[in-house]
Amino acid sequence: MRIVFIGTGEIGLPTLRMLYDWRGHELVGIVTQPDKPAGRDQKLAPSPIKKWSQRLSVACATSECRQGSLPVLQPARIKSQESVDAIRALHPDVIVVMAYGQILPPDLLEIPAIACLNLHASLLPRWRGAAPIQAAIAAGDRETGITVMYIDEGLDTGDILLQKRIEIAPDDTGGSLHDKLAQIGPDALMEAISILARGNPPRVPQGNQLATYAPKLEREQGRIDWSEPAKVIERKIRAFDPWPGAFMEIDHRNLKIFSATIADRSGKPGEISRNENELIVASGEGALSLGEVQLEGKRRMTAAEFLRGHSWIAPL
Numbered sequence: 001m002r003i004v005f006i007g008t009g010e011i012g013l014p015t016l017r018m019l020y021d022w023r024g025h026e027l028v029g030i031v032t033q034p035d036k037p038a039g040r041d042q043k044l045a046p047s048p049i050k051k052w053s054q055r056l057s058v059a060c061a062t063s064e065c066r067q068g069s070l071p072v073l074q075p076a077r078i079k080s081q082e083s084v085d086a087i088r089a090l091h092p093d094v095i096v097v098m099a100y101g102q103i104l105p106p107d108l109l110e111i112p113a114i115a116c117l118n119l120h121a122s123l124l125p126r127w128r129g130a131a132p133i134q135a136a137i138a139a140g141d142r143e144t145g146i147t148v149m150y151i152d153e154g155l156d157t158g159d160i161l162l163q164k165r166i167e168i169a170p171d172d173t174g175g176s177l178h179d180k181l182a183q184i185g186p187d188a189l190m191e192a193i194s195i196l197a198r199g200n201p202p203r204v205p206q207g208n209q210l211a212t213y214a215p216k217l218e219r220e221q222g223r224i225d226w227s228e229p230a231k232v233i234e235r236k237i238r239a240f241d242p243w244p245g246a247f248m249e250i251d252h253r254n255l256k257i258f259s260a261t262i263a264d265r266s267g268k269p270g271e272i273s274r275n276e277n278e279l280i281v282a283s284g285e286g287a288l289s290l291g292e293v294q295l296e297g298k299r300r301m302t303a304a305e306f307l308r309g310h311s312w313i314a315p316l
Helices: 010-021 048-062 081-088 133-140 175-198 231-241 303-308
Strands: 002-007 024-029 037-038 043-045 094-100 115-120 143-150 159-169 246-250 253-259 262-265 272-275 280-284 289-290 292-295 300-302
Touching: 002 010, 010 024, 010 048, 010 094, 010 175, 024 048, 024 289, 094 175, 115 175, 133 175, 133 231, 143 175, 159 175, 231 246, 231 262, 231 289, 280 303, 292 303, 300 303
Parallel strands: 002 024, 002 094, 094 115
Antiparallel strands: 037 043, 115 143, 143 159, 246 253, 253 292, 262 289, 272 280, 280 289, 292 300
């Protein structure tokens, strides 16, 4: 099969590498987002997918490559006729999408001879949308996975081809779960394409009545609401690491919180105290003992290190 890969985020890299190395099928093109400003200096930076293709081009210039360098398209709007025509010119049998960031137009969905597939990082119809990994942790889900679905015109609403499931560990963060899901993507897609090759692949409609949504996260959503129960806040701290990051205000500056454990304490929500080397914050139900923190403008440190510089925090 001739395959076009469309993606932007790091989660798609293992799947893209697999497609490039997979003998018997041909990766004929890559589509990713345009370079965007990044860092303090706001210099244009390529997506992780484009960075990989650039390294591939360098390797191909110095050694033998199985397929050689690949065309990389970076349309500002994939809905434009120019973009659709460029992808059509690659004559794909299958289009594979993973963490791209733009909605594909109907005329693009009609291009592949066999199927247009999306690898979504949840067990659809649970957690449709842009932030399914964080949503699953924050909600206390026990499992998640990769869904390979046929793309339609809706938001993650297409029929399901297959799903791969994994457990969510009690200490998983948004970052660690992202990496676990990235690693099962290649197996999920290999199985999906093998099913397509055999013919008569399954199409299981999603139960829309069971759908939940995980919209794109903004930085302000990381601000902790201490009126919530401690167990809810603890899950959000893990879910929002590394993005958007959980934080509270202390000493007129933002304090980023990387980890916390449930503490057998109580108090007014948001009340801060110390118990020897523990930094305790009361919530609407119970309290949390903070682990690693980072005060705005300072380095990341343990709660015990933070307390040594903040003697005004009263003991319990």
